Amino acid sequence: MLSLHTNSAGLTIRNNLASSNAALSTSMTRLGTGYKINSAADDAAGLQIATRLLAQTRGMSVAAQNTQNGISLMQTAEGALQEFTNIVLRMKDLATQAADGSTTTSDLTALDAEYQDLVKELGNILSNTTYGGEALLDGGKLAGSVSFQIGATAAETMSVDISADITKLKDFQGTNASDLTTSGNASALISTLNTTLDDVGAARSKLGAAQNRLTHTYNNLQNMQTNTTDARGRIMDVDYASETANMTAKNILMQAGTSMLKQSSQMSQMVLSLLQ
Known part of the structure; x- marks a missing residue:
């Protein structure tokens, strides 16, 4: 349906663009920091587990130093x-x-x-x-x-x-x-x-x-410190191969969506052609 007041395709494309932009931003943040969890919103449960593992790892590091001091x-x-x-x-x-x-x-x-x-x-x-x-x-x-x-x-x-x-x-x-x-x-x-x-x-x-x-x-x-650090890394560290592919896909979607949004804005011009 051609409508002068409502551009359904444009609305849909804008929503998809917003979603793709958010996903692209997340991918770029992950690739920039090296972590796949950069805030609680990324993975609330994972962040909580990783924090506990970090506390344990740091405690064991200090305890290891304590043992050396005790031996001395x-x-x-x-x-x-x-x-x-x-x-x-x-x-x-x-x-x-x-x-x-x-x-x-x-x-x-x-x-x-x-x-x-x-x-x-x-x-x-x-x-x-x-x-x-x-x-x-x-x-x-x-x-x-x-x-x-x-x-x-x-x-x-x-x-x-x-x-x-x-x-x-x-x-x-x-x-x-x-x-x-x-x-x-x-x-x-x-x-x-x-x-x-x-x-x-x-x-x-x-x-x-x-x-x-x-x-x-x-x-x-x-x-224990080595294995706990590995466990935290599996939760927190980004997989660069996977995330790079994901960023590329989102980037392509952004470019395609932008192009289509431009095309959808021209649909209203078709209504004018019917009135001529």
Whole structure:
């Protein structure tokens, strides 16, 4: 039907042009940003899932760094206790030598002089071993239970507690170290030093086990982070091949629609030709 007042074809073409223009704009935005979801309107559910995955990924990234910091902290403490062990072994050598009946009074004096210096160094290690400027052993972080955040949720923590072992080492250094001024003292100290070696060994064992656990935790976090990032990418990232083809199609529709809209505007001229 030819009508002067209503151009049905033009109205239809304009509606299709508006739809094609919106789709073309969406395609261009996706190709420009690299994301197929640029606002909640694009995919509300997908955006919500992707946001949760991003929060998890970022949390795991920080947690992975936490595990490395925790390992470094415990390596520092374990290194100090390694030297503590070396000193106690030397003290035991001195005590064993001093306990022998052939040792003279002058020998005992010399042996005790070295022994007392080693006792002081044990105290120095306990008091002055630090990590990041903060004490670790006596009165420091490891004087109580330490909790490490090893995951993206509040429940994912790991506790390390060598406080009881540190207390035993402190007690030995402070009150039980005695001296080597007599063979009797030296003989008694051999057993005490063996016990101290057991105590420092227990502390080092706990630190070593914790370091191994944190290493496995780090590896697992890296694995989860990789797969979670992939999952988010499948939701958020645009498929350039598919979207480029889609943009080309919408662009052609826009050009064709524009051309047809121009043609439809000429239909009213046909009405005038009927009146001539």
